[in-house]
Amino acid sequence: MITTEIVEGLTAWFTDVYSDLDELARGVERTLQGAGGRPPLATQDFLAVKPAAEAFLGKHRVCEGAGVVIQPGIVGVEGAVEWWVRATGNTTSRLLVTLNPQTAGFYDFESLEWFRNVVDTGRPTLTGPYVDYLGMDKYIITVTVPFRLDGNIIGAAGCDIEIRSLESALMALLRRIDADAALVTNTGRILLGNSGKFLVGNRVGELPATAHAIDLPVHELGLRLVTVPRETF
Amino acid sequence: MGQLSGVQSQVFRPLPDVLRADAIVDRLTTAIILGLLRHGEKLPAENKLTAMFGVATATVRDALQTLRDQGIIETRRGRSGGTFIVGTPVPNADQLLTRLVNLSMAELRDMSDEQASNGMAAVRLAVERASDHDFDRLEAIAGLVGAADSTEACxxxxxxxxxxxxxxxxxxxxxxTEMRLLSESAEILWSVLDPTADRAWAAADHRAIVAALRKGDVTAAQSGVREHITRNTYRIVEHRLNSMYPTGGAR
Structure with a gap:
């Protein structure tokens, strides 16, 4: 029912995002190493992030923002959020966040899933879909990979993808499946469905015996393509 | 202003660019679309509108001029004069499809969630507050859609x-909230549904909700609302996807 072509297409799409994020991370890591960077680092040690993020956003039109986030203690006591968001035209603007825990708007990125998971597991992650009311006020997923210095994980490099854009990018592929199909995250939540049955954000729930699930081999993210015979109501 | 945190920048995010006159145009247009103001009806006098909307006379005049330019209202002089509704701001099928296509799956789901939430809150309160007489009237209204003979009437x-x-x-x-939601969704819904084939189940859904309300059964009334909205949303999503991504004989 699902052609290998579709599975490969979805896999290739996500793999491409991850490998370019890795490249972004490695590039910035190299400039740090080159400068003999040792913690504590300063914000100006991360000047390489902006051009790297802009190059990434230039290639991945589907992404809203990209950058590097560094743990507290490595850069000052508060850490650093070097994140560049698509602005009008081909420009970007820096995401402004408050890293002072004493303020009401404290952006506690250390507790956020997309940061915590990468730092704890050292593995690429996909977080969401979620409403990012602290950052971009949009319905997004965040994709992150580890950021290292001297082999130690000190933060994450990542990008945000609006669900709306994800739909534009992948729906045509999903619509080629002759069944109700959904792309599902490791938490069982629907990222994208090809019919009115599977709506984004819903948990896919218990599947009938007629369902098929295929794991997408993308960095052990636990992404699955689920299909059930088409039914209308 | 210097650096704002993420949350603070939400407070100061740009206001929707709707001027007061535009807001009045929107309000009246919505009311006409939803059938709350009908063809041939006379609008209150200008000074009354000014007081009711709480705006300057010039603002009301601007709004009325816009509606006049769109052929929605007409002002007649003389003894039986006044400002009348003469046209309906009915978008054509292409415009409605464009609106639908521009809504993402996430936005459609979100809109549906808000409709379900609002409807479920309404029935819960209605069980506590409405009288038998209210339910009689609601029951009469519940069946109206079953007899509606055009998309507009639906x-x-x-x-x-x-x-x-x-x-x-x-x-x-x-x-x-309900009026805002309906102004966004009702025309799209009935451009997707077939008045002849679908009005019957819409009426049956409505009646089932009334029956549950009469019994004071909040749970049944709420699931009635939710299923009704879910089915509407399903039909809207399917229509959008089928028109954007037609897939030959498979579908």
Whole structure:
């Protein structure tokens, strides 16, 4: 029912995002190493992030923002959020966040899933879909990979993808499946469905015996393509 | 202003670019679309509108001129003069499809969630607050959509029922929210549904909700609302996807 072509297409799409994020991370890591960077680092040690993020956003039109986030203690006591968001035209603007825990708007990125998971597991992650009311006020997923210095994980490099854009990018592929199909995250939540049955954000729930699930081999993210015979109501 | 945190920048995010005159145009247009103001009806006099909307006379004049330019109202002189509704701001099928296509799956789901939430809140309060007499009236309204003989009439009748639910909740806010939601969705819904084939189940859904309300069964009334909205959303999503991504004989 699902052609290998579709599975490969979805896999290739996500793999491409991850490998370019890795490249972004490695590039910035190299400039740090080159400068003999040792913690504590300063914000100006991360000047390489902006051009790297802009190059990434230039290639991945589907992404809203990209950058590097560094743990507290490595850069000052508060850490650093070097994140560049698509602005009008081909420009970007820096995401402004408050890293002072004493303020009401404290952006506690250390507790956020997309940061915590990468730092704890050292593995690429996909977080969401979620409403990012602290950052971009949009319905997004965040994709992150580890950021290292001297082999130690000190933060994450990542990008945000609006669900709306994800739909534009992948729906045509999903619509080629002759069944109700959904792309599902490791938490069982629907990222994208090809019919009115599977709506984004819903948990896919218990599947009938007629369902098929295929794991997408993308960095052990636990992404699955689920299909059930088409039914209308 | 210097650096704002993420949350603070939300407070200062740009206001929607709707001027007061535009807001009046939107309000009246919505009311006409939802059938709350009908063809041939006379609008209150200008000084009354000014007082009711709480705006300057010039603002009301601007709004009325816009509606006049769009052929929606007409002002007649003389003894039986006044400003009358003469046209309906009915978008054509292409415009409605464009609106639908521009809504993402996430936005459609979100809109559906808000409609279900508002409707479920309304029925819960209606059980506590409405009288038998209210339910009699609601029942009459529930069946209207079943007899509606055009897309436009279906929009009116269907909207009337959903607004009335919020009215029975005795909540201005729920009524306002419902009207906003209907102004975004009712025309799209009935451009997707077939008045002849689909009005019957719409009416049956409405009646089932009334029956549950009469029994004071909040759970049944709420699941009735939810299933009704879910089915509408399913039909809208399917229509959008089929028109954007037609897939040959498979579908």
């Amino acid at each position: 929009v009116w009748a269907d909207s009337r029922f959903h607004i009335e639910l919020a009215v029975l909740a005795q909540s201005e806010r729920l009524v306002q």
